[in-house]
Amino acid sequence: MIYLTNGVRQRRYDVFKETNGDFYHLAQMTRKPQEVLNKTADQLAEYKLNMAKYVLYGRVVGVERADKVIGRTVLFIDIDDEGNYPDTSKSLNDLLEAYSVLHVIYPTISNNVKEGARLRAGVALDRSVTAEEYLKLWSVLLTSIGLHGDDTAVNKSFKQLQGLYVKTSQNAENEPIIYSDGHTLPVDEFIKIYDASPKKYRKNTLSINGFSVETSKKNVPNWAEHNKKFIACLLDPESNYMLFDGWDNMLTAVGGWTFKNTYGDVRTTVETVEAVNKLGSDPISNSELKHKFDTWFKRWGV
Template identity: 90%
Template sequence: MIYLTDGVRQRRYDVFKETNGDFYHLAQMTKAPQESLNHTADQLADYKLNMAKYVLYGRVDGVERVDKVIGRTVLFIDIDNESNYPDTSKRLNDLLEAYSVLHVIYPTISNNVKEGARLRAGVALDRSVTAEEYLKLWSVLLTSVGLHGDDTAVNQSFKQLQGLYVKTSQNAENEPIIYSDGQALPVDEFIKLYDTSPKKYRRKTLAINGFSVEAGNRKAPVWAERNKQFIACLLDPESNYMLFDGWDNMLTAVGGWTFKNTYGDVRTTVETVEAVNKLGSDPISNSELKHKFDTWFKRWTI
């Protein structure tokens, strides 16, 4: 099944079934993309938020964004910080063509707006996969091609939507790649590769600002993963509020987390929630927020 939204704030999926298969839909949407031409970076950000089409291919237990994702039938790889689009897309394409795997690669709406290669690859899978299987496939492909990808959909939110190709004046020089003369990636064979040599495909230690950071050789505790979600919402709530299944739920969670971790500092809690709320394109009103604080402070504990 195909689950679509217009922008990231839509709470309910537009659901339909493509008789030719999920990947066929992705290929067609890449061939005939949306266009947002002659727009500034700020205008593109607004378009991305409210109008660009986002998709999830697979199966959801319901039609609401809060509902559980049972499985996914297209694997997405997001690349944000590599050298440039032509070289990075070629490396990905060469790998996937070598396996004769159906795929598309296209520049994201941020390509040539933000620095570095900004691209997304969609890979057809021969069956629906769980979150654990998705992570294994993603790891094998990224390790094989020697690239670092955005791991949000594999480590934080399996229900994350991916943006379809939007042609802009900024990214128009970077043509998408559509490889439709092949086969879906054989899931069981690639999972077997991971299971045979798990250490080979786990993410390696990265050097960030001079510090050594372990990224994947051991599983982070639940509290650490949860804290990562809170920090993501503090930095960019519009992109991450569905980690808490809705804007109001996100504000409630951020407030409770701040209150607890500041040992009940009311002022810091209020200022933090207000600041996060203001980062939204459609923030809740001050009067509604005040009412919520009256309720929250009665039940929050430190």
């Protein structure tokens, strides 16, 4: 299924099904993009907020942006501020083409407005994947090519939208790549690659303000390792939410941990979770957060 919005402020999806498949839709939207020419950087930023098309391919339980995403059928890789567009897009295309995997690569609306390569790749998957599987596929591809992708778009709460190709006067010199003669990426085979060498693709570290902190010291009790994860999320949730397999899971865990360790202090629990949520680049809505509090406190007998 295909879930679209116009701009990032729309709270409901426009939902439809492409009979030729989700990747076909992505390829068509890349061949015939929106065009926003002769606009300033400020005008493009406003267009991005309110009119640019954003997409999620997969399955959502409902039609609200706050609803749970249970699977995705296209993997997106975002590259920001690394090298230049021609070299970076060629490296990424060479890798995906070597696997004969269906994909598109296109400059984002920020390309040649902000410095460095600004591009997005969409890769067709042979089946719908969960949040954990999505992260594994993303990690294997990025590690294989030696690039640093924007990991906030991987599994923020497994419902982050990706912008479709918008042709601007600024990015027009960088042509998109559409590889439509291959096959879908074999999900299970790539997951096996990850599972065979997990340390290679996901180091056992906490990241706090750009610093990596090892978590594998000997003779450290389990409760101490457990608490270190919570402290890392309190200081830098954007870098560490995947320690709990997703943004929503992280907020739930932080809420329970705070409630327990403050002897059931409701106010401190609410303020802590709200503060952590605000540190994210795409925090969940206040209404969704309120629903979480209602559920938690009912469960805890408050």
